[in-house]
Amino acid sequence: MCTGRIDLEFILRAFSNGSDGVFIGGCHLGECNYVTAGNYAALSMVLLCRKLLEHIGVNPERLRLEWCSSGEGIRFAHFMNDFSKKVKELGPLGQGELIDENKLRSKLEEVTKLVPYIKIVKRDKLEKRLENAEEYNDYFTSEEIEELFREVISYYIDPEKCQACMICARRCPVEAIISAKNQIHVIDQEKCIKCGTCFEACPPKFSAVTKISGEPVPPPIPEEERTIVKKSKEK
Numbered sequence: 001m002c003t004g005r006i007d008l009e010f011i012l013r014a015f016s017n018g019s020d021g022v023f024i025g026g027c028h029l030g031e032c033n034y035v036t037a038g039n040y041a042a043l044s045m046v047l048l049c050r051k052l053l054e055h056i057g058v059n060p061e062r063l064r065l066e067w068c069s070s071g072e073g074i075r076f077a078h079f080m081n082d083f084s085k086k087v088k089e090l091g092p093l094g095q096g097e098l099i100d101e102n103k104l105r106s107k108l109e110e111v112t113k114l115v116p117y118i119k120i121v122k123r124d125k126l127e128k129r130l131e132n133a134e135e136y137n138d139y140f141t142s143e144e145i146e147e148l149f150r151e152v153i154s155y156y157i158d159p160e161k162c163q164a165c166m167i168c169a170r171r172c173p174v175e176a177i178i179s180a181k182n183q184i185h186v187i188d189q190e191k192c193i194k195c196g197t198c199f200e201a202c203p204p205k206f207s208a209v210t211k212i213s214g215e216p217v218p219p220p221i222p223e224e225e226r227t228i229v230k231k232s233k234e235k
């Protein structure tokens with residue numbers, strides 16, 4: 001019903017499923033039917049997505065957003081004809097960019113996996129509503145997207161500090177923490193969406209969750225070494 005419902009993940013999924021182009025049509029800015037003014041949110045999201053596509057080597061022209069009300073049939077027909085023509089010119093997704101199909105798939109998967117993280121890092125900008133449409137032209141720069149990927153943060157539980165209190169595992173929204181009673185906790189990096197909740201949740205007296213940026217995450221401690229032996233039981 002509303003372009004405000006458009007999520008980065010939807011657009012990336014369409015491309016992952018082989019769409020050569022994605023067109024989003026929404027109500028004109030300032031004419032949203034809802035108090036949420038969802039079309040501003042859609043605009044920010046699409047601008048960010050175009051930069052992400054550019055970052056992975058996909059032509060951002062494959063994603064278009066136009067404002068068009070239900071009463072503007074001729075305008076809508078014009079946009080659709082023009083966009084179809086553009087997509088035909090660009091050719092099939094990947095081929096037009098000279099990217100191998102498997103490489104493109106893995107790049108799209110990589111960006112899709114980072115969507116929750118990207119939305120957290122760019123939350124302020126995504127939520128902001130600019131008064132002037134021109135201000136959106138350079139709202140997200142290629143440099144800041146490069147930086148975003150360069151500085152992507154991973155979370156790691158220090159096995160020396162973890163006390164197996166289980167708080168982080170209970171709070172993790174995607175069950176990415178391998179947890180058991182009296183067992184040092186481990187983050188499954190494949191499942192982790194880098195939301196940072198475990199970092200916030202780990203009690204300061206333990207401070208076992210650390211942020212890692214710009215270097216690989218240490219391998220998980222082997223399963224047979226995860227049991228925490230309480231000092232009193234050692235005697």
Ligand code: SF4
Pocket residue numbers: 155171172173174175176177187188191192193194195196197198199
């Ligand atoms: S960063 Fe978020 S998703 Fe990842 S392990 Fe911590 S709580 Fe779970």
Ligand code: SF4
Pocket residue numbers: 157161162163164165166167168169185201202203206207208209
């Ligand atoms: S909250 Fe901290 S101490 Fe508790 S299980 Fe998680 S990492 Fe370990």
